[in-house]
Amino acid sequence: MGGEESKPVYRPPSPVYRPPSPVYRPPSPEFVTVLADKQVKEGEDVTLRCETNTRDVTVTWKKKDQKLCCVEGKHRTVKSDTTIYLEIKKADLGDEGNYTVTIQNSSGSASFSAMIIVEINEWRTVQWKPDPMISALKAFKISNPDVRELRFLLHGPVGAGKSSIVNTIKTIFEGHQFINCLTATDVTGESFTTKFEKYNVGNVPFTFYDVMGLEKDQLKGVHTDDIISAFKGHVPSNYEFKPHDPIDEDNKHYILNPTLNDKIHCLVSVIPADKISRMDDEVIQKMRNIRAEGSKLGIPQVVFMTRVDKACTITERDLTKLYKSKKIKEKMTECSNKLGVTMNCIFPVKNYHEETKPNEQLNCLMLEAFTQIVHSADDFLKRNSNQQKTVE
Incomplete structure (x- = not known):
């Protein structure tokens, strides 16, 4: 029996190695x-x-x-x-x-x-030339010849810019940077003002009184009763406030029978634009209480809304666009609602802070506000003078 011829074993060809195709990855976006x-x-x-x-x-x-x-x-x-x-x-x-x-x-x-x-469309105009306003204020004559000076009382929370307003106005009228009125800082959060400080303005018959800042605790900051006594004319210049012991008739420094020369002729509330939303309700209520007492006496009241450059990018870049800013109008509305002040009695301003040279736009905003309170204070004197004549 013959052997069978062996059949070849089929072996598939070895695969040819082909490296995988690279996956396309776009460049990282930049x-x-x-x-x-x-x-x-x-x-x-x-x-x-x-x-x-x-x-x-x-x-x-x-x-x-x-x-x-x-x-x-x-x-x-x-x-x-x-x-x-x-x-x-x-x-x-x-x-x-x-x-x-x-x-x-x-x-x-x-x-x-x-x-x-x-x-937004400009809703309030400003005179952007300071010299006519400065000249008019320097030539201003008080309607009552028996009153030596118009007296303005600044009040508000610590760090609102009360003392800086005094520095700014004195800088405008005295022609050089005035920094003798110490100011509270965001760092310390404490008021440098401890007395009923009096500040004259250049050679014009206007005087500012600065007080300690308001705080939420009744035993901290200036006592609301002291502010009320101050605008009634019972507090002498340089009186040192005691938050836990407001001045009264038993105090030897108390002015028992104040004249128009002793009284405050206009109350100026100072509110920081960039901090309105975060202001403590207790401080707001104190300010409302002070305003209510001032209203009973017929004392004109306005608000200086400071730090507008910190609250609005438009204003920070260009102060002349202040009244075209939606943000500033919102802050003014918020201020009006919180304090119960009409919009036409709120004046957004910027104080000298980082500047070392005169800023004409800054000066104009402050002069507009200052002119308003001068006329308001003099109107108050006219009303009180007429009442006195009627009594006589």
């Missing part, structure tokens, strides 16, 4: 140019624009940390090659805010933000 803050007038169009290093990105827009809901005819978002932009038609107050664009791909993401600030 901004070549970034968004810039924009300031526009109400009704104008505004565009936020930036460029990226790659076109391979998805784009997300947010406003105030919420995804932007685009409205047809109002918003338009565009990605053209590496350019990204957001268009907003006819900007209004609702469009003001912080906008963030995020670019993202499989290699990473990047974000950038910018502010859109909308200027």
